[in-house]
Amino acid sequence: MSDNILLIRNLETDYSLGNGGYVKAIRSLSLDVRRGESLALVGESGSGKSTLALSIMRLIEKPNKIAEGEIIFLDKDRDISVLKLGEIGLRLFRWKKVAMIFQSAMNILNPVMRVENQFIDTFEAHNIQDDYNQRINKYLTIAGLGKKVRRLYPHELSGGMKQRVSIALALSCEPELLIADEPTTALDVVVQREILFELRQLKNSLNLSIIFITHDLSVASAVADRIGIFYAGRIVEIGKKNDVINRPAHPYAKLLLGSIVTLSTPRGKELSSLEGTPPDLSKEIKGCSFYERCPSHVKQCLTYDLQPLKVGEDHYVECLRAQELLDSEY
Amino acid sequence: MIGNYNPENTNIQASELPPVKENLLVQIWHNRKARTGIMIIGFFAIFGIIGQIHTPYPASFDNFPTWLPPSAKHWFGTDYDGHDVFSQFMYGTGVSLYVGAAVALIAVSLGTMAGLVSGYYGGIVDNALMRFVDILLILPTFPLLVILSTYFKPTVTSTIIVIGILSWPFMARVIRSQILTVKQRPFVQASILAGMPGYQIMLKEIFKFTLPLIIINAVYIFVGAIVAQAGLAFFGLGDLASINWGTMLYYAQSQDAVIYYAWWWIVPPGLSIAILGIAANFFGNGITEVFGERAGEV
Amino acid sequence: MITRRYLIVRSSYALATAMIAITLNFLLPRLIPGNPAAVILFANYHYLPPGKVKLLDSEFGLTTNNLGIEYLDYLKQLFLHFNLGVSFSYYPATVANLIETHLPWTLYLLGVSTLVSSVLGVITGRWIGWRAGSRGESVTSSIFIGLTSLPYFWLAIIFILVFAFMIPIFPLSGSFSITIIPGPTLAFLGSVITHSLLPIITIVITTFPAFALTMRNTMVNQNKEDYLLMAKAKGLPKNVIEKRYAARNAILPVTTHIVLAFGYIVSGAFFVEVVFSYQGIGYLLYKAVTSYDYPLVDGIFLMITITVIIANFVADLLYAILDPRVELR
């Protein structure tokens, strides 16, 4: 597949429990991200979706570790094996190839530096030669901000403005892949819509590839071409946006969809209820990790060796009974 | 915080857990740092208490040969007057620790009370109290101690009172700000809605959060007071008839122990103060950890 | 950013504190029972020359019995003439005079050692803070905790024992060698420096670890900050992250600490002066205390307090300049 920009193979990321034990936040995960697409990864807290973002950026720090796997960034002329990069290579890879918008816009800007200086140190780090002022202005405008913002300190900005600054920062070194980790979670609905709108537009005009991480399926469906559903450190279902939303095949995806409340949800409708808790990731899980909470589980699920099964064009599901469930329902 | 593993995921079902009530003291003892601190302080305490009842030689007996280096007979040698230094040290430990403990008691009571009152009532009371505390905090403590001790003839008790009165402001401020933070939390509002009267909320719900601060501050004030008392004594502003770590160092200095290379007279009291300081640090860090674990906030 | 309101609030605190110290200074001698001058003289000479009592009374400002008038007079003398009274033990030298001759030595000692310890503290703290969790860091931190717990005067005595007696590489005591005539000569300067080295080292060793530990702790907390993660994600070089992000932010609380510790350093310097017989304010205070020279004790206390208050005020301003978020604390 030549149109991919990022390949992830059998990735495993472990968080230290401090007592010698580890929690496997990402469990042998494989994923292709296509050039120019926006891929939304949807999961609940603790499902490993943010960990994946940090793993791609190699921001997992001791005592936590990326224990296994490969991450390959397909640059125009060569392949970069991200996990094998040395210190300098890694430094140049970050932000220039893959940039990130973080969830907590409140704290990602250095409180004692003016906004413009936080652009300039990035430019210096990446050896950018052109006129800094012009470049800062250009990306602030793209993110919907005025030039005045340059001279301000972070505490003088509102939440929405900070998030826009961080979008401008993320785009300022012209990365090929953008990871947006819950970029609108802390924002009011009106601002959220504006920012999502802008991101979608930017993707098209700058030909960006975007990995969009969110817990909210409606946010995902507003910006994504493809949607992947995260559960217990793995992607359990992935496919084109409309397929995943209209014909979800994995029981977890179905329950997740049924638990969403939007304006069109009728009052009094019983919402899908997901009983129990996610599995303990510090222990080994045999077979399907959703087994205990799954309303449709069968004995064979426990010995299932976790292979994505094709249930439609470009639609893969990690569930033994996916096809069967789809056929019986739709 | 980005990138931290969310423990939500690994929560165990309640039905799997036996109902546990953790005992605070047991938990503190199981903390390595806290235990180290307690053991060191405890060692000195026991040593000092024994010293009040029994020492190898009477502490004030001064008919030994002078300036004897350490030997099997005189573990810490003898001083300019022919005292047995080990006996003096043993007895003096008790006195120094007594001063520390008494000051801690005074300062902790004052500091806790002021902090509680200030945090609870707020308004004018709080304002007045805190401006007063601000001023006391800016005033340099040691010179103030010196000037007070110059005017009021010092005894061990007066030294305790003076140090005690000057040691509480910092603690009051810490406790107050903790109360103000806790007061903001919704569970306090829930207690108000539950119909609990204010003083009950203060004592039953909020006070628990100041407990680690009180314990930690008590230990720091305890050590700080021993140092301050030693300093005053060293300046000649203590009760020079009393035997304690401070007066030992005072006499060592004024009788030119260094000229006689009498390190055995100088080292024990100073080193003990330093070790107590380290112990206080260990204990403080341990307590912070224990309370953090208990509240699930680590 | 220093706003006008910030300036007004801070300076009014400083003034209020100074007034309280001044008032305390005025009241204390008047709290001891009996005629202070008589008590003082008796303590010193064990007899009462009648003329002298009267003379001292008037010089001490104890002439009338109206506290209010005495207070006003006291303030007038203090602010208009910097008159702090007459010393008893150095009679007829005035307190102001004595402070004037001793103060430069203390300022020199304090200035150099505060500067050295804060710089050393920030540098070492930055070093261990950036390596938090490593074995080297934990050993260093433990040693530092031990060092902060050492009493100043004790360490001073030990240093004299070791470096002036056992290995005599430093002079034993005094501010300069008595064989050299004070003056702007190299020999005198050299003597001043060699005499001050050991006292300064003593103060620095007991002071800088506390700054280093504060720096370490705030650096460690910086590591948890999202903007540090962001800086790494942006691909900034390590030294830039450490300097402009972690250390730059960690230095704020350290500034506060250094100032809060200033009063503590002052008293530390006093002990050190006493042990080294260094001719500064601390030594003077010690002499005053041991000879019951009340006016001198009072004057020194007042002077120290005002110095500390000014230091606090300056630090408040410094903090406001360093941290753009401060508007009103």
Next chain:
Amino acid sequence: MESQISINENNPTDGTQNDLIRFVDVTKIFKSGHVRNYALDKVNLSIKEGESLSIVGESGSGKSTLGLVAVNLLRINSGKILFQGKDISRLRGASLRSFRRNTQMVFQDPYSSLNPYNTIYQSVIAPVNANRQYYENLTGEKADSRSHLRDRVAEMLDLVGLTPGQNFLDLYPKKLSGGQRQRVALARSLILRPRLIVADEPTSMLDVSISAQVLNLLTKLKKDFKFSVMYISHELGTSKYISDKMAVMNLGRVVEYGSSDEITENPMHPYTDILIKSMLEVGGFRTEEPLAKIDFGQYNGGIVGCTFAHSCPFVTDQCLKERPQLERKENDHWVACFHPLGR
């Protein structure tokens, strides 16, 4: 009665005895320095017995403040809050505490709404301990034995879905997940059978699937216990799902009030319209059309005209000079706007 109606001509209420709680010209001002911020600016609203009302709006709209004044955790500067016909806004001491039995609150942050040093039992039983006599009259049982009370708390925990309740009694909150904590908070708020529950964004910090459980639970409990709900949220979807009535707030004022369906389907206030169009659906944006940018700037209170005037696409001179009052436009649909949409 006559005079009361005249004060409340802009109050969306039928003026009958059915009102459980009624806000009359409620104003709350926060001062910081010289700045006066009108968190609530003459709010008029009412909730009937057994009814549920959602208060929606963006951050800074004053919706949380309204919740806090409803349960008297905050004092109002002027106006009245009538609870079952009695003004409770100035109560103190014992009479305040006895009023509080009738209202309870569920908070947004499940991690700080329970005291981490108290066991679940201690948290849930606290209202009973503070109102022993009242509880005995309420249940007709003696509440003096600890084992009896433990059974009652366990039953309550069962009711909120923490089963078996007995196993949870002696746990500390740190052992519980966010969803479980929110259930404990519900149990605590229900143990005295209050008439009104104020829920301030109770699901906004929870995962979607957990949030669904809490919403289901709230719906069920509402049926079982027949309390009224004041549901405060920035999220119109859950608000509409939970409540019959909805009030939209903007900078301290109620700009629109009516049945949830009516408001979400035919919004009349331009601000409500933008809010609704900004909401997302599973599938994407509700509309692709560009919306007016909203910029409230630094609001210092004392705005003469309409709070939305500066961002409103339909603004006229009148909007800048005169405050629009909440008026009934259709049966049970009220709006404070000179140029309401759809007419």
